[in-house]
Amino acid sequence: xxxxxSYNTAELVCIxxxxxxxxxxxxxxxxxxxxLAAILAQKTHAKTLTIxxxxxxxxxxxxxxxxxxxxxxxxxxxxxxxVLPTTDVLLLQQRGYVDYGFLGGAQVDQYxxxxxxxxxxxxxxxxxxxxxxxGNDIASLSNVIVAMHHEKRRLVKRxxxxxxxxxxxxxxxxxxAGLIAGGIxxxxxxxxxxxxxxxxxxxxxxxxxxxxxxxxxxxxxxFDLMIKEDLGESTPPTEEELRILHILDPEKRYTTPRGE
Amino acid sequence: xxxxxxxxxxxxxxxxxxxxxxxxxxxxxxxxxxxxxHVAIGxxxxxxxxxxLIWEIIRQKKSGLVFSKSITATEGxxxxxxxxxxxxxxxxxxxxxxWGVSRIMRHFVQSGEATYEExxxxxxxxxxxxxxxxxxxxxxxxxxxxxxxKQLTDIKEMxxxxxxxxxxxxxxxxxxxAIIHVQKADSYGNAQITGFPFMxxxxxxxxxxxxxxxxxxxxxxxxxxxxxxxxxxFFCVDAVVEVPYGCVPHECYAAYEPDFNHMDMYVKLMMxxxxxxxxxxxxxxxxxxxxxxxxxxxxxxxDIVRAxxxxxxxxxx
Numbered sequence: 323x324x325x326x327x328s329y330n331t332a333e334l335v336c337i338x339x340x341x342x343x344x345x346x347x348x349x350x351x352x353x354x355x356x357x358l359a360a361i362l363a364q365k366t367h368a369k370t371l372t373i374x375x376x377x378x379x380x381x382x383x384x385x386x387x388x389x390x391x392x393x394x395x396x397x398x399x400x401x402x403x404x405v406l407p408t409t410d411v412l413l414l415q416q417r418g419y420v421d422y423g424f425l426g427g428a429q430v431d432q433y434x435x436x437x438x439x440x441x442x443x444x445x446x447x448x449x450x451x452x453x454x455x456x457g458n459d460i461a462s463l464s465n466v467i468v469a470m471h472h473e474k475r476r477l478v479k480r481x482x483x484x485x486x487x488x489x490x491x492x493x494x495x496x497x498x499a500g501l502i503a504g505g506i507x508x509x510x511x512x513x514x515x516x517x518x519x520x521x522x523x524x525x526x527x528x529x530x531x532x533x534x535x536x537x538x539x540x541x542x543x544x545f546d547l548m549i550k551e552d553l554g555e556s557t558p559p560t561e562e563e564l565r566i567l568h569i570l571d572p573e574k575r576y577t578t579p580r581g582e
Numbered sequence: 583x584x585x586x587x588x589x590x591x592x593x594x595x596x597x598x599x600x601x602x603x604x605x606x607x608x609x610x611x612x613x614x615x616x617x618x619x620h621v622a623i624g625x626x627x628x629x630x631x632x633x634x635l636i637w638e639i640i641r642q643k644k645s646g647l648v649f650s651k652s653i654t655a656t657e658g659x660x661x662x663x664x665x666x667x668x669x670x671x672x673x674x675x676x677x678x679x680x681w682g683v684s685r686i687m688r689h690f691v692q693s694g695e696a697t698y699e700e701x702x703x704x705x706x707x708x709x710x711x712x713x714x715x716x717x718x719x720x721x722x723x724x725x726x727x728x729x730x731x732k733q734l735t736d737i738k739e740m741x742x743x744x745x746x747x748x749x750x751x752x753x754x755x756x757x758x759x760a761i762i763h764v765q766k767a768d769s770y771g772n773a774q775i776t777g778f779p780f781m782x783x784x785x786x787x788x789x790x791x792x793x794x795x796x797x798x799x800x801x802x803x804x805x806x807x808x809x810x811x812x813x814x815x816f817f818c819v820d821a822v823v824e825v826p827y828g829c830v831p832h833e834c835y836a837a838y839e840p841d842f843n844h845m846d847m848y849v850k851l852m853m854x855x856x857x858x859x860x861x862x863x864x865x866x867x868x869x870x871x872x873x874x875x876x877x878x879x880x881x882x883x884x885d886i887v888r889a890x891x892x893x894x895x896x897x898x899x
Contacts, residue, residue, distance in 0.1 A: 500748025
């Protein structure tokens, strides 16, 4: 057995969410941790994964140590196959060319709705957040993976504002609203991998991250979380994954844990 | 800001569409923008932002302007603190994920002093495109069921007359003026954008009036050798201003990266001291310099050289 590897919670979220991206697929990645996780996947198990960025980029190879703080800047276009107007790259999702939308989440609820607009009432917000960007379009039109830190204030029963739609109020409500394609696939946190119940469309714990317990997950979740019967355990980050991650983000600009 | 289709056509018909010289100074170009109109800003986030025009707009103390932009970065802070606008139509507003949430945006929106009208990125793009196409709206499958949709008054839902699918209809957005920075343009306004086109072609066609700044003015013969690379046709354009480094501290694709040291300095000032910090920034960088060259002189040469070299290396590598 190898000696126990050291990694922080953000690195764990990055690696385990990146693993969900399969080779040969197309991922639309948001800024921050999703961008890093998608590049990591491309450098490890998913060599022919195609990354799309909101700026209009198809299939770039972003350089290690030069991760941009925005998906709308030129570093995102390094060795890209194509650059498109923003509207057109987003429309590829409506056409159906995108297999995964990959987002970070400020606040996510039991139905996978994401809030990145405001904390408190919309008309008089306690905290106004940056807004949707392409998040709403990604969540409306693609199958979404969310990578986030697991905290009670972030995983809530009902988001204050549905910026990016998940399953809305559960059951058939997403389809009834007119969002007939896409939906939220997984929420990956530093404590677990969460999926959604087939019928109710409610979040459920599918696997624990290494070292995490059900009790710990429950304690850090703002609603009564369903636990899958055959609860799995996620494989710890490997030495190779961590090595590549450190090359990609040497200053840990994207992998410094928040909220700890 | 409401246009009927025939009014729109009449305005366009009246426009002088001749192949004519439109080169002027930054000061002259900005006098083409009246108060209380809607100005669309080209570029996206901190990329290809027409900073020189925004700098001059603030200096000319324009007021009551409504701005629209795909994603808003630090220029939005400056326009709010300077009092140029109290209404921004955009999809995201902050300097960038690693820099945190704009304290200026929070201050003005949370206090109710300013409106941040939030549309999804794609729906804003479709609104400009509808305007560029001369149709009153475009349908989309995005935004349905979300609170982004619900808080907007200017959006409708319909059932597709062919398939029965539910669709969101987003209305055409016609700016009075578009301000756009490009890498190359000739003196008539034929503009060639390198790298990300963002929404700029649509914005140029959607607007009544277009003001261009360009890194470089090139000869019309050069345009005619590569007409396939022209993104904005001359007859849309009303003013052309040559402004090298016209996006600093933001980036201009293949020309220069952002001045990250300056951006870090600005964000620190803004996050620590909010409106007071940004007021100090405006005094030093916008009001004090007499010309845009004087403004550029406040930046460190080594930072600008590094930003330039990085962009050249990245481009096409």
